[in-house]
Amino acid sequence: MAIGELKNVAIKGISCCLPDNKVLNTDYYERFGRDLVDKAIKMTGINTRYVTIKEQCASDLAYTAAERLIEKLNWDKDTIKGLIFITQSPDYRKPSTACILQYRLRLSEYCAAFDVNLGCSAFIYGTFFGSLMMSNNDINRMLVLIGDAGSRYFSPEDHSAILLHGSAGSAIALEYDPEVNSSIKYSLKTDGSGFKSLYTPAGASRNAYTAKKEPYLHNDGIMRSDYHHFMNGLDIFQFSITKVPKTIKEFLKHYKLDNDMFDYLVLHQPNKLMVEKVAKKIEFPLEKTPINVEKFGNCNGSSIPLLIVDKIKTEAENSRIRLLTSGFGVGLSWGVMDLTLKHITIPDIIYSNEYYTEG
Amino acid sequence: MEGKKTVNEFIEKFKEALDIEGEFDINVELEEFAEWDSMGYISIMSMLDDEYGKEVNANQLKVCKTLVDLYELISK
Numbered sequence: 001m002a003i004g005e006l007k008n009v010a011i012k013g014i015s016c017c018l019p020d021n022k023v024l025n026t027d028y029y030e031r032f033g034r035d036l037v038d039k040a041i042k043m044t045g046i047n048t049r050y051v052t053i054k055e056q057c058a059s060d061l062a063y064t065a066a067e068r069l070i071e072k073l074n075w076d077k078d079t080i081k082g083l084i085f086i087t088q089s090p091d092y093r094k095p096s097t098a099c100i101l102q103y104r105l106r107l108s109e110y111c112a113a114f115d116v117n118l119g120c121s122a123f124i125y126g127t128f129f130g131s132l133m134m135s136n137n138d139i140n141r142m143l144v145l146i147g148d149a150g151s152r153y154f155s156p157e158d159h160s161a162i163l164l165h166g167s168a169g170s171a172i173a174l175e176y177d178p179e180v181n182s183s184i185k186y187s188l189k190t191d192g193s194g195f196k197s198l199y200t201p202a203g204a205s206r207n208a209y210t211a212k213k214e215p216y217l218h219n220d221g222i223m224r225s226d227y228h229h230f231m232n233g234l235d236i237f238q239f240s241i242t243k244v245p246k247t248i249k250e251f252l253k254h255y256k257l258d259n260d261m262f263d264y265l266v267l268h269q270p271n272k273l274m275v276e277k278v279a280k281k282i283e284f285p286l287e288k289t290p291i292n293v294e295k296f297g298n299c300n301g302s303s304i305p306l307l308i309v310d311k312i313k314t315e316a317e318n319s320r321i322r323l324l325t326s327g328f329g330v331g332l333s334w335g336v337m338d339l340t341l342k343h344i345t346i347p348d349i350i351y352s353n354e355y356y357t358e359g
Numbered sequence: 360m361e362g363k364k365t366v367n368e369f370i371e372k373f374k375e376a377l378d379i380e381g382e383f384d385i386n387v388e389l390e391e392f393a394e395w396d397s398m399g400y401i402s403i404m405s406m407l408d409d410e411y412g413k414e415v416n417a418n419q420l421k422v423c424k425t426l427v428d429l430y431e432l433i434s435k
Contacts, residue, residue, distance in 0.1 A: 043398055160397060220397065234417035237401050242414050277405060 002188040003254060006131040010180045013173040013345035014316075015069040016302060016309045017061040018050040018166075020351040025049070025163050032159045040163045045272030049166035049297035051151050056355040058089040058147030059097045061169025063104055064354060066145055068347045069171045070105070075141065077106055082133050082142040083113040086122040086301055088330065089149045090115060091359060093204065101145060104356065112139070119198070120268045120329025121188075122146045122301025123172070124337050128186050130174040137176065144172040148300035153200065154231075155215060155224040161231045164271060166297030170305035173345075182322075182340040187251040191243070194332040197235040202226035236329065240274050244328045245281035251336040252282075252324075259284050259324070262338075264312060266325040269293035269303040284324070301327070309346050316341040369430050376406035385426045407433060 025047055028037050041047060052061070062085060070077060083105075085098040096115040107113075112133065118125050126144035133139050150165030202211030202225075211226040218224055252258065259265075265284045267275050272293055279289040290311035299306055304327055308316060315321050320342040328334035366385050374380065377394040389395045400420045407413040411433040423429045 039398060043401065232417075234397060234400050234404075234420075238404060238414070238416050241405070241408065273401070273405065277408075280409075 003251065004186060006128070006135075006184040006186065008176060008178050008180055009131040009134055009184060010175055010177045011127070011172060011339070011341055011344055012175045013069050013073050014170065014305050014308055015065045015072070015347045015350070016168060016170045016306045017065040017068070017350040017352055018168050018296070019052045019056060019061065020353045021051055021053055023049050023051050028159070028163060031156075032163075036159060037163065040159065043271070043273060044164055045291075045294045046164060046297045047294050049151065050168070050351070052149045052167045053353050053355075056149070056353060057091050057359075058087050058149045058167065058169060059085065059091050059101060060355045061149075061167065061352070062087075062145040062147035062171060063101055063169070063356070064350055064352050065169045066101070066105055066143055066171040068350055069173055069345070072347045073173055073345050075173070078108045080107050080141045080143055081111050081139040082130065083107060083111055083145065084116055084126055084129055084142070085113075085145045085147070086116045086118050086126050087147050088117060088119050088300070089147065089153070098145075100356075100359075118331065118333055119148065119300045120270070120303065121327040121331065121333040121335050123304040124186065124325065124327045124335030125188065125333070126172060126301075127174070127184065127337060127339065128188065128335070130172070131184055134174065134176040140176040142174040144174065146170045146172075146301040146305065148302065150298065150300055153229040155222060155228040157215075157223050158228070160220065160222065160233055161229065164298050166299045168296065168299035168302035168306055170302040170309075172305060182342075185251075185255055185338040186335060187247060187254070188335040189243075189247055189333070191239075191332045194235060194239060196230075197232045197239070197332065198230070198330040200227065200229050236270070237274060239332055240270065240328055241277045241281065244326060244334055245278050247334060248278075248282050248324070248326055248336050255338065257338060261322065262324040263288065263315070263321040264323050265289045266304055266307055266323045268327040268329065269296070269307060270298045270329065278326070300329070303327070306349075308341070309349055313346045316344050317346055318343070366430065369433070370426065372406055372410055373403070373426065373429070376402040385430060387426050389423055389425060389429070403429070
């Protein structure tokens with residue numbers, strides 16, 4: 001079982017950056033029809049989203065979030081020895097966008113940097129990787145950056161997905177700290193049999209010679225090319241409300257933990273209905289389950305950092321809070337974590353349309 | 360009579376979940392409802408889970424032709 005405990009590591013800060021480009025779902029009345037849009041808003045709870053401008057990549061958002069966090073933490077950049085960028089929207093097929101970010105952030109050459117291709121489970125996996133990388137005592141500070149620009153890769157006709165997704169970048173600063181007395185407990189899972197529930201058929205190696213560039217009619221009545229993201233919302237919904245609560249319960253039981261021990265349940269934010277269902281199924285009180293998907297949409301891997309920065313900033317900055325957190329989605333990949341935040345640094349949410357001009 | 364009450368209750372739960380009105384019986388064709396689409400499936404999945412503790416998948420819903428077929432999912 002990929003279930004374990006990480007010690008001597010603390011999250012020192014979290015920051016988020018959104019595109020300075022707010023989109024209202026009601027703006028889509030004309031494209032998708034009023035009834036459909038209203039129904040989608042009612043079901044998902046999503047009213048507004050922030051979407052990248054054309055030139056802007058997910059890495060630009062993560063870069064801005066990282067710069068602000070380093071500045072606010074007053075970290076000497078030479079002390080950062082590791083950078084992981086978790087994304088499904090890399091700048092290029094090669095190299096790892098993390099290498100470009102190491103350069104843009106002017107981090108030292110003595111820095112391990114690589115990409116990880118994960119989505120909604122990114123925060124859990126990133127905290128896991130980052131903590132592990134510091135277990136050897138040679139790396140004392142790490143940046144885990146997460147970024148995605150969800151909605152831009154769907155077919156413009158794909159109402160089932162466009163109205164749900166926003167873009168966001170985030171940065172998590174991790175530090176080796178032998179004084180920390182709380183461990184990070186985790187459980188990580190994968191079910192690759194569901195890979196077609198959320199995928200992009202073309203654009204990489206598979207199907208390279210047969211992929212259709214022109215949109216064609218899919219079974220669900222939507223025109224997509226093979227280069228567009230595809231999401232089977234029903235499969236994802238079913239997965240999220242069955243396997244995710246099951247894993248959380250299994251995790252709590254394994255470590256003899258109880259809902260009462262946690263200040264908050266911090267879940268990935270695909271839509272309001274799913275978040276509430278997961279909370280309900282593990283019998284976690286809804287008043288301790290923050291939700292902000294109505295403002296930002298599903299921001300993939302950045303949903304969890306964005307929820308912390310938006311909803312529990314003051315407590316995370318000024319006190320010690322224990323979170324039960326879970327990210328789940330594309331892969332299918334999911335994870336659960338028991339995480340304590342104590343006096344961490346959280347800059348206000350940044351809104352920016354800046355992008356890298358040397359790319 | 361108990362059976363009938365359960366059927367009627369199920370019809371009410373179905374109407375509530377899809378936010379539809381009007382009178383119909385358990386033999387109604389699901390295709391008659393515009394609400395019986397992918398978003399409707401999600402509402403129904405959620406309702407079956409909440410009210411009847413039944414976890415069904417999309418394929419089980421898609422093959423249902425009438426409300427009876429759907430009702431049978433919870434009776435199994």
